[in-house]
Amino acid sequence: MKCERKEPQSAQRSLRTRSLCELRGLGGSILIVVALQAVALAHIGSPDVFLEGQAGAYRVFVTVRPPHAIPGVADVEVLTTSDDVRGVRIVPLPLTGAGAQFAPVADRAVRSAEDPRMFTGHLWLMSAGAWQVRVALEGDRGSGTLSVPVPTLPQSTLGMSRGLRAMLFFLMLLLASGFVGIISAMAREARLGAGEALDRGARVRGWIAGAIATVAIVGIIFLGNRWWTAEASSYDQYVYKPLDATASVTADARLTLDLHDPGWIASRRLDDFVADHGHLMHLFVVSPSLDRLWHLHPDEIATGAFAQRLPDMPAGQYELFADLVHATGVSETVTGTINTAAIHGAALAGDDSSFDEAEGLARRSSGSKEPSEGGSITWVRDDKPLVTKRLTLFTFRVDDADGQPARNLELYMGMLGHAIFVRRDRKVFAHVHPSGSAPMAAMEIAMPSTRDHADHEMALPSTVTFPYGFPESGEYRIFVQVKRAGRVITGVFDATAP
Numbered sequence: 168m169k170c171e172r173k174e175p176q177s178a179q180r181s182l183r184t185r186s187l188c189e190l191r192g193l194g195g196s197i198l199i200v201v202a203l204q205a206v207a208l209a210h211i212g213s214p215d216v217f218l219e220g221q222a223g224a225y226r227v228f229v230t231v232r233p234p235h236a237i238p239g240v241a242d243v244e245v246l247t248t249s250d251d252v253r254g255v256r257i258v259p260l261p262l263t264g265a266g267a268q269f270a271p272v273a274d275r276a277v278r279s280a281e282d283p284r285m286f287t288g289h290l291w292l293m294s295a296g297a298w299q300v301r302v303a304l305e306g307d308r309g310s311g312t313l314s315v316p317v318p319t320l321p322q323s324t325l326g327m328s329r330g331l332r333a334m335l336f337f338l339m340l341l342l343a344s345g346f347v348g349i350i351s352a353m354a355r356e357a358r359l360g361a362g363e364a365l366d367r368g369a370r371v372r373g374w375i376a377g378a379i380a381t382v383a384i385v386g387i388i389f390l391g392n393r394w395w396t397a398e399a400s401s402y403d404q405y406v407y408k409p410l411d412a413t414a415s416v417t418a419d420a421r422l423t424l425d426l427h428d429p430g431w432i433a434s435r436r437l438d439d440f441v442a443d444h445g446h447l448m449h450l451f452v453v454s455p456s457l458d459r460l461w462h463l464h465p466d467e468i469a470t471g472a473f474a475q476r477l478p479d480m481p482a483g484q485y486e487l488f489a490d491l492v493h494a495t496g497v498s499e500t501v502t503g504t505i506n507t508a509a510i511h512g513a514a515l516a517g518d519d520s521s522f523d524e525a526e527g528l529a530r531r532s533s534g535s536k537e538p539s540e541g542g543s544i545t546w547v548r549d550d551k552p553l554v555t556k557r558l559t560l561f562t563f564r565v566d567d568a569d570g571q572p573a574r575n576l577e578l579y580m581g582m583l584g585h586a587i588f589v590r591r592d593r594k595v596f597a598h599v600h601p602s603g604s605a606p607m608a609a610m611e612i613a614m615p616s617t618r619d620h621a622d623h624e625m626a627l628p629s630t631v632t633f634p635y636g637f638p639e640s641g642e643y644r645i646f647v648q649v650k651r652a653g654r655v656i657t658g659v660f661d662a663t664a665p
């Protein structure tokens with residue numbers, strides 16, 4: 168095997184290929200090309216954090232839109248489900264460490280004039296890493312608190328608009344010419360008495376002083392530009408650099424992923440991954456047409472190295488999305504593509520699952536349903552159009568083969584269900600749970616007193632709801648996975664966000 172590793176690229180180019188490994192199996196019987204790259208945040212192209220939770224006696228839905236540049240301002244929306252909430256306060260805190268125990272004075276969120284249950288606010292997030300937004304509610308039924316984990320990974324520097332650049336350049340010329348004029352006038356006229364006319368000597372002194380002032384101004388501008396460039400270069404090192412990854416596949420269809428830190432200025436380790444829903448890595452493999460999906464869970468075989476025996480896979484190209492969570496609460500997603508000949512691998516086991524539209528495993532769109540061996544999944548939706556950048560509750564009902572609500576749902580990796588939102592061009596990807604898009608591992612750090620999946624310890628309902636908002640317009644496919652009688656069922660739905 169020969170593997171060539173490319174130099175790390177900028178975060179803005181993080182969707183491009185990071186590395187290329189080519190493996191020829193025994194006798195050339197299998198050829199697999201794997202290209203992996205990483206992208207900022209745990210959801211590709213979907214940085215907003217959505218969370219449904221309980222703050223005391225109040226059920227709330229929280230949306231946090233983190234800034235692209237750090238320091239920056241995050242937008243926070245708090246939607247309550249009751250009318251007896253009198254006020255909401257929000258405050259940013261580090262997710263871990265001493266800073267998480269000493270909260271500054273909280274800001275009061277503003278109640279919406281259109282919807283009295285909606286409160287909005289804005290918070291400064293000052294450094295990269297793992298943060299939380301603590302939401303405190305006051306109402307007729309007492310007070311309640313909910314913490315929302317928010318990864319702050321600076322993705323870019325904010326560009327200056329042409330208009331602002333032109334205005335600042337004009338002001339710089341105005342100040343520079345004014346400074347030169349003042350110095351020249353002082354040297355030319357300071358020695359003149361009352362009513363005394365300018366002579367040649369005075370004019371020469373003014374010219375010389377103006378020339379010296381001009382040289383000084385040019386030097387100041389030059390040094391200032393050097394300082395500005397150095398500051399910009401320093402911040403470029405601060406911009407998030409996703410994990411590099413290389414991959415290889417053996418002749419027996421064993422996939423290995425090796426992660427490497429490209430040297431991001433912020434500290435990051437490869438030996439601190441924590442389990443989320445019982446697994447260190449959740450690997451999603453999808454076809455470009457999104458008619459096939461595999462939900463796999465590679466094992467960590469060494470520090471920063473993961474391996475998975477692949478199942479049967481037809482020849483073709485597939486996209487990879489691998490979710491990971493650090494002990495700090497920061498989550499990342501490694502992405503890539505594989506081009507492979509037909510794989511005859513191992514049977515799925517444990518929590519691994521798959522969907523193949525060609526096999527008739529229930530392709531459903533926009534509220535319709537098809538009976539299958541395990542029943543059907545129906546998207547329960549109203550007539551309201553989908554809107555981008557807005558919290559939407561996606562509700563799905565699971566029915567028996569005879570059309571009756573299913574009564575034998577089981578927890579799938581501790582949750583009532585899992586939803587995967589993928590845009591058709593695969594530039595938007597989000598793994599969402601009934602509690603929202605924040606990983607449960609990060610939630611446990613933010614609110615350690617909350618037991619895993621406490622909301623789902625009672626009898627399981629036949630419906631499951633996922634809070635999410637499309638980040639951009641486009642054509643999306645939604646994969647919904649639930650578990651019945653030990654079997655994972657996948658429903659697939661198409662949606663258009665105009």
